[in-house]
Amino acid sequence: MSTPVHATxxxxxxxxxxxxxxxxxxxxxxxxxxxxxxxxxxxxxxDKGDCGACTVQIDGVPQLACLTLAVxxxxxxxxxxxxxxxxxxxxxxxxxxxxxHDAAQCGFCTPGILMSAxxxxxxxxxxxxxxxxxxxxxxxxxxxxxxxxxxxAVIDASRVMHGGVAGx
Amino acid sequence: xxxxxRLDVATPTDLDTALALLATPGARLxxxxxxxxxxxxxxxxxxxxxxxxxxxxxxxxxxxxxxxxVLRIGAGVTLTQTSEHARVRALFPSLxxxxxxxxxxxIRNMGTxxxxxxxxTRCRYVNQTDFWRxxxxxxxxxxxxxxxxxxxxxxxxxxLSSDCVPVLMSLGASLVMRSPNGTREVPVADYFVADxxxxxxxxxxxxxxxxxxxxxxxxxxxxxxxxSVRQSIDFPLLSVAxxxxxxxxRVSAALTDVRVVVGVLGARPREVTRLEELRGRAFNxxxxxxxxxxxxxxxxxxxxxxxxxxxxxxxxxxxxxxxxIAALVAAG
Ligand SMILES: Cc1cc2nc3c(=O)[nH]c(=O)nc-3n(C[C@H](O)[C@H](O)[C@H](O)COP(=O)(O)OP(=O)(O)OC[C@H]3O[C@@H](n4cnc5c(N)ncnc54)[C@H](O)[C@@H]3O)c2cc1C
Ligand code: SF4
Numbered sequence: 001m002s003t004p005v006h007a008t009x010x011x012x013x014x015x016x017x018x019x020x021x022x023x024x025x026x027x028x029x030x031x032x033x034x035x036x037x038x039x040x041x042x043x044x045x046x047d048k049g050d051c052g053a054c055t056v057q058i059d060g061v062p063q064l065a066c067l068t069l070a071v072x073x074x075x076x077x078x079x080x081x082x083x084x085x086x087x088x089x090x091x092x093x094x095x096x097x098x099x100x101h102d103a104a105q106c107g108f109c110t111p112g113i114l115m116s117a118x119x120x121x122x123x124x125x126x127x128x129x130x131x132x133x134x135x136x137x138x139x140x141x142x143x144x145x146x147x148x149x150x151x152x153a154v155i156d157a158s159r160v161m162h163g164g165v166a167g168x
Numbered sequence: 169x170x171x172x173x174r175l176d177v178a179t180p181t182d183l184d185t186a187l188a189l190l191a192t193p194g195a196r197l198x199x200x201x202x203x204x205x206x207x208x209x210x211x212x213x214x215x216x217x218x219x220x221x222x223x224x225x226x227x228x229x230x231x232x233x234x235x236x237x238v239l240r241i242g243a244g245v246t247l248t249q250t251s252e253h254a255r256v257r258a259l260f261p262s263l264x265x266x267x268x269x270x271x272x273x274x275i276r277n278m279g280t281x282x283x284x285x286x287x288x289t290r291c292r293y294v295n296q297t298d299f300w301r302x303x304x305x306x307x308x309x310x311x312x313x314x315x316x317x318x319x320x321x322x323x324x325x326x327x328l329s330s331d332c333v334p335v336l337m338s339l340g341a342s343l344v345m346r347s348p349n350g351t352r353e354v355p356v357a358d359y360f361v362a363d364x365x366x367x368x369x370x371x372x373x374x375x376x377x378x379x380x381x382x383x384x385x386x387x388x389x390x391x392x393x394x395x396s397v398r399q400s401i402d403f404p405l406l407s408v409a410x411x412x413x414x415x416x417x418r419v420s421a422a423l424t425d426v427r428v429v430v431g432v433l434g435a436r437p438r439e440v441t442r443l444e445e446l447r448g449r450a451f452n453x454x455x456x457x458x459x460x461x462x463x464x465x466x467x468x469x470x471x472x473x474x475x476x477x478x479x480x481x482x483x484x485x486x487x488x489x490x491x492x493i494a495a496l497v498a499a500g
Contacts (some may be wrong), residue, residue: 005174005175005176024174025175025176025177025218026171026172026173026174026175026177027172028172028205031171044169047169047170047209048170048205048206048209048210049202049206049271049274049275050401052272052274055274061277062273062274062277063274063277063278064202064274064275064278067200067201067202067205067206067275067278068201068278069177069198069201069205069218069220071177071179072177072179072201072220072222072223074179116273116274135273136273138272138273138399138400138401139271139272139273139274139275139400139401140274141401
């Protein structure tokens with residue numbers, strides 16, 4: 001393309017940290033997170049919206065970082081899997097439940113699934129049912145687990161967060 | 169790894185600035201980005217500038233105007249908001265269903281109704297990487313000279329694949345189009361043309377600002393039925409919007425109007441004809457199911473433009489229509 005395109009200085013707020021960073025306008029949020037901020041938790045899978053491995057939260061809403069232009073999220077709150085434990089000062093109950101239930105096998109889909117699941121638990125604010133979990137995770141593909149252990153882990157985490165006893 | 173081509177991005181906060189930026193030769197609009205960004209990653213176009221509508225808050229309202237008799241949905245309202253909005257669900261259940269069946273929850277959190285209406289047409293020979301397409305020498309829609317769906321065809325028949333468009337058409341909705349020269353309102357029924365390369369009458373300098381859906385004036389039953397391989401993520405392989413206007417608010421009432429709009433055939437949605445013959449019949453008369461299914465089957469001929477064989481899709485069309493009507497009747 002003949003048009004000269006310059007990097008612009010963008011103010012990004014990621015996991016409660018401010019970054020003033022030079023971003024080329026054609027870069028996706030995923031590319032900036034992984035290759036400029038070294039936040040490699042969010043995974044680059046299909047890179048076109050099919051798999052959900054790049055799921056992050058923007059202002060608390062789970063979205064696909066591979067289809068988000070980095071310059072378009074200036075000033076908004078981006079949360080990646082690295083910021084998940086940060087909110088609760090350690091390991092998030094979801095991460096603990098995924099560990100106990102062996103809900104991660106190869107682990108590639110796990111960060112995206114955690115971000116979709118956390119948004120569900122926050123939105124619902126009570127222990128969740130299997131059907132709700134399946135619907136909330138319908139944009140996150142997993143090719144190893146068959147989903148059962150993932151769904152069990154999310155339900156378990158939601159119970160723990162509301163005073164229940166950890167299963168598995 | 170799929171990279172975007174080098175391009176510039178503008179993020180205006182008001183519509184007038186967006187319209188001025190859109191005058192840049194070759195500039196394109198981006199709203200949620202869930203259609204245009206994958207397409208650009210596949211090198212279906214290399215615009216020098218993307219004008220983002222993401223920061224224009226004015227496009228994100230849903231306003232009910234009982235005097236004017238319309239619900240005005242801003243083009244920037246997301247599909248999640250459309251499907252969850254209490255008034256949309258109450259007034260236009262088939263629209264809430266269609267918006268709630270697009271892609272996945274993640275994509276519905278990003279994708280807008282304006283983007284869904286302006287979704288590019290899709291084809292199994294074009295929605296591929298540049299590398300894949302180069303193996304078949306491209307096609308009319310991607311730098312080639314032939315069509316692989318209709319060999320010898322001079323006209324691209326890539327499929328209208330939006331879930332919401334057939335429903336909006338069945339509801340008699342219209343689109344408000346803003347340009348530097350003013351505003352015009354285009355019925356959804358007149359917005360689409362049978363050309364897969366460019367299937368709308370939108371001018372390059374226009375932005376869809378809102379979708380206007382007329383409030384119902386009489387009792388009715390509406391449905392949207394979509395078939396895709398998986399129940400999430402996939403585009404529709406069959407899609408039908410149905411609307412039955414009734415004399416009274418019960419399924420035994422006489423039909424005053426029937427509208428059926430089918431998507432994923434060619435580049436424009438098809439309104440099924442000869443349905444006025446059903447006026448006066450009771451909605452729950454089994455003949456109605458039969459007649460609608462027959463007309464859909466006779467008039468709609470799917471092509472090999474999306475996955476799954478066209479003859480199979482054609483045979484499945486009346487099946488899904490029958491099931492959808494039976495469910496409406498059973499729901500009372
Ligand atoms: C994996 C995947 C699955 C999908 N499945 C489905 C599906 O099942 N059903 C379906 O309908 N869609 C599907 N989509 C397509 C897309 O997500 C939706 O159609 C969505 O509504 C597009 O909205 P957007 O805001 O993201 O559009 P964008 O990508 O931002 O824009 C789409 C097009 O519309 C133009 N445009 C956007 N806003 C305006 C405006 N206000 N005025 C004029 N032009 C405008 C853009 O220039 C572009 O050409 C899928 C996409 C992906 C990646
Ligand atoms: S319908 Fe034909 S010309 Fe159009 S995209 Fe498909 S193969 Fe290409």
